[in-house]
Amino acid sequence: MSEIAILGGGPAGLIAALRARQRGHNVTVFEASSVVGGMASSFEVAGQRVDLGSHRLHPATDPETLSLIRSLLGVDLQERRRNGRIRLRDRWIAFPLQTKDMLRNLPLSFSSKAAFDTLAKPFRSNSNKDFESEIRHRLGPTVVNEFYGPYSRKLYGVEPSQLTTELSDRRVSASSAWTVLRNAVRTSQSDTRIFFYPKRGYGQIAETLADAAVAEGVEIRLHSAVEQLVVGDADVQIVTSSGSTDARTVLSSIPLTSLANALDPPPSPAVRQAIADQRTRGMLLVYLVVPRTQYTPFDAHYFPSTELSTARLSESKNYRSGDDPEEISVLCAEIPCWVGSELWNADIETLSDIVEEDLARAGLPVTDRVHGEVRYLPSVYPVYEHSTLQDRVTIDNWARKATRVVTLGRQGLGVPDNLHHVLAMGAKAASAIGPSGDIDQSAWQDSLDDFASHVVQD
Ligand SMILES: Cc1cc2nc3c(=O)[nH]c(=O)nc-3n(C[C@H](O)[C@H](O)[C@H](O)COP(=O)(O)OP(=O)(O)OC[C@H]3O[C@@H](n4cnc5c(N)ncnc54)[C@H](O)[C@@H]3O)c2cc1C
Structure with missing residues (x-):
């Protein structure tokens, strides 16, 4: 039995933890935030559970992952008809x-x-x-x-x-x-327009995964941002704000930039530069509380026009049949932008007005909002520019050779993948760990080749 450390308590990290534990290892998850779930978490706005933008579990989910999620959620996993x-x-x-x-x-x-x-x-x-x-x-x-x-x-x-x-x-x-x-x-x-969605919001998938991992003996340390990883021949020292721990192998799903900054010894200057050159687009999530049971019967509205700042509007209630408040509904507007831009730094009143103007221009009803909130996702869409194509090859070659620290997940591999893809990544990473706690390089490289064929579902 070996010590395995998992960095990041998003879906990829949580399933890696569960599967590594089921393979007999001692597993600790280090999560920077106060909750698990990462980009796929849920939280409350005005007493209503909401997600970080429109999230659905797609029917394209592989049978093994879907059966795991079904077993975790039971009847709380609802089958819904898409209505966008x-x-x-x-x-x-x-x-x-x-x-x-x-x-x-x-x-x-x-x-x-x-x-x-x-x-x-x-x-x-x-x-x-x-x-x-x-x-x-x-x-x-x-x-x-x-x-x-x-x-x-x-x-x-x-x-x-x-x-x-x-x-x-x-x-x-x-x-x-x-x-x-x-x-x-x-x-x-036919009824192919279906998706799956948990009664208590999308974050319920990650929450039940975390519960299952803890029940198996995984330790999840919240508020534990990883600051340094001292990599030796036989183990890695993981340093967080609250102390340090040793592990035989580290599976990291934290952003690649954070991983590169934490590694000691650091990657070569060429790799560090290649990682630094990758741009990712951020996203503002603006939540508007409307004082009525339902704003529209649709789950999501998509706005391709660049004349509107909002790219997509979702209404959480319409994704499920849940215990939601009767008297209000919460809208979530997704606004892609660059971190540090004027839009990124705008206050909630300005952002709420921008969203309301977008909705009016699209012919949607006035919201009569009674409250607004904003959440920030700094790294949502990897921007695959020609100018950084060679850098991605450099990063890929480096990541494939890793022995003690393996990077995976949406931000760890710099991919726009869905939840079911990153769950497959986490499970594969755990299965590539042998009984001694070492990574089977060739198995992991085969898995990386498989991940390259993932096609995102919208
Ligand atoms: C707007 C939006 C809509 C989406 N819609 C869908 C959808 O409909 N269907 C679908 O399948 N997928 C969807 N996705 C994708 C899905 O959310 C992601 O694939 C999934 O959440 C990625 O999981 P992950 O574990 O790889 O990464 P993350 O969820 O990013 O988790 C990484 C974790 O690492 C933690 N962390 C970061 N730095 C540190 C550190 N230094 N130390 C410790 N911990 C750290 C973070 O707090 C986070 O919890 C959507 C994503 C977005 C943004």
């Missing part, structure tokens, strides 16, 4: 797309151009290797100009042509407009 909308040229289009709705609501000028693009696909070549050209090649110029172009400009803060095809590979599954149409037909005909 996209604002496109002053019209609402159902999301996920459905054929009848598209025929009824897509502006004729849009659908006729998109239909022409579809027929013209065999004649489109793609010589430029960037996100915009790749999507243009697959789905045509209309979809790029009206949706993916502005939406990615908004999420990533750069021109879509500055982004590499890593993003299209990881975020856009449709290979052609025919695939989009086929999916829309399926969505219309």
